[in-house]
Amino acid sequence: MNLDWNFFEEHFPLAVSSLKNARSAGRLTHAFLLCSSNAEYRTAFPPLLASLAACEHPNEDFSPCGRCAVCREMAEGTFPDLITLAPSSLSRIIPIGESEDEVDSMRWFESLFYLSGMTESGWKIGIIHEADRMNEAAQNAFLKTLEEPPPKCMFILTTSHPAELLPTIRSRCQTIQLTDNRCKYSFPNSETLLPILHKLAFESKGSLLTAEDCATALIEFAETLGEEAEKTVAEKWAPRLAESENLESAGKALIEKRIKGEESCEYRRLRDLFLSMIHAYFAQLALLVSNTPAELLPNPELFEHSIRQNEAEEFGADRAFRCLAYAEDLLRAMRTNANDQLAIRAFCLKIAFK
Numbered sequence: 199m200n201l202d203w204n205f206f207e208e209h210f211p212l213a214v215s216s217l218k219n220a221r222s223a224g225r226l227t228h229a230f231l232l233c234s235s236n237a238e239y240r241t242a243f244p245p246l247l248a249s250l251a252a253c254e255h256p257n258e259d260f261s262p263c264g265r266c267a268v269c270r271e272m273a274e275g276t277f278p279d280l281i282t283l284a285p286s287s288l289s290r291i292i293p294i295g296e297s298e299d300e301v302d303s304m305r306w307f308e309s310l311f312y313l314s315g316m317t318e319s320g321w322k323i324g325i326i327h328e329a330d331r332m333n334e335a336a337q338n339a340f341l342k343t344l345e346e347p348p349p350k351c352m353f354i355l356t357t358s359h360p361a362e363l364l365p366t367i368r369s370r371c372q373t374i375q376l377t378d379n380r381c382k383y384s385f386p387n388s389e390t391l392l393p394i395l396h397k398l399a400f401e402s403k404g405s406l407l408t409a410e411d412c413a414t415a416l417i418e419f420a421e422t423l424g425e426e427a428e429k430t431v432a433e434k435w436a437p438r439l440a441e442s443e444n445l446e447s448a449g450k451a452l453i454e455k456r457i458k459g460e461e462s463c464e465y466r467r468l469r470d471l472f473l474s475m476i477h478a479y480f481a482q483l484a485l486l487v488s489n490t491p492a493e494l495l496p497n498p499e500l501f502e503h504s505i506r507q508n509e510a511e512e513f514g515a516d517r518a519f520r521c522l523a524y525a526e527d528l529l530r531a532m533r534t535n536a537n538d539q540l541a542i543r544a545f546c547l548k549i550a551f552k
């Protein structure tokens with residue numbers, strides 16, 4: 199599915215039309231908080247929002263044209279004054295940073311907004327992904343920028359956990375909710391994840407060997423996500439990288455840095471989908487065993503071939519809800535804990551033995 203302007207206009211007409219109205223009245227705010235549990239929306243919508251502000255030839259209804267240089271560069275992530283900040287360390291924290299030279303820190307991010315712009319449009323766009331992962335010092339520093347923003351800047355914060363942001367940050371941003379229960383779990387090899395989850399749910403009870411097998415398979419799956427992210431980003435950037443052969447080394451280094459940044463964004467996107475697919479599987483299992491008809495499940499495709507009604511009945515509601523709680527523990531642990539292997543192994547053992 200193409201997550202372009204038309205997609206969001208069709209699926210979130212109220213949110214999008216209020217943005218267009220603000221644009222037409224020249225009252226587009228400089229700070230947005232984009233809340234969605236859908237990682238793909240959190241990646242796809244910010245560049246469109248930036249285009250809404252900066253498009254060179256907007257349509258009559260003020261939506262971005264999607265064709266001008268600005269729109270294309272925003273979509274490709276190559277707009278020179280598009281700066282992205284996201285947790286990059288193992289602790290998954292966005293730190294305030296020792297100095298402006300500490301890449302991926304708040305001090306580094308903010309310093310870039312006080313340099314003169316590199317484009318004719320003059321726009322500078324700052325995107326902070328997983329904004330709830332800013333530590334308190336970083337949030338407080340950013341608050342000052344929100345209170346006195348440099349001219350022609352737009353900040354877009356994305357999060358699936360808005361409650362974890364300081365209320366003072368939330369109140370200075372316009373919130374955009376893109377809530378969608380029908381998240382599509384399409385990412386590389388996602389179809390191979392379902393049999394692992396099915397085996398864990400239905401065959402591991404009391405079996406250390408099966409639980410260990412499932413844990414190993416899940417760990418291996420999680421480890422391929424990094425390579426998949428590299429592959430996707432490398433394909434996208436191949437033409438530009440080839441062009442950059444003629445650039446001087448500073449220009450080349452800049453492109454390489456952008457690629458690294460995008461790889462880490464893509465990795466987080468895949469990781470979020472991986473985790474939310476595990477969660478959705480056990481959430482739906484709990485619904486199914488409490489007699490929700492399969493056709494009313496938000497993602498029936500997760501179960502299409504795998505679960506028969508009698509299997510669900512045997513599983514039992516108590517156990518299904520316990521498993522769901524363990525899946526939630528896993529998500530929490532993997533959002534904060536650096537050691538994926540321990541978290542996944544603990545999860546599988548709990549499913550098998552508790």
Ligand SMILES: [Zn+2]
Pocket residue numbers: 249253254255256262263264265266267268269270
């Ligand atoms: Zn445009």
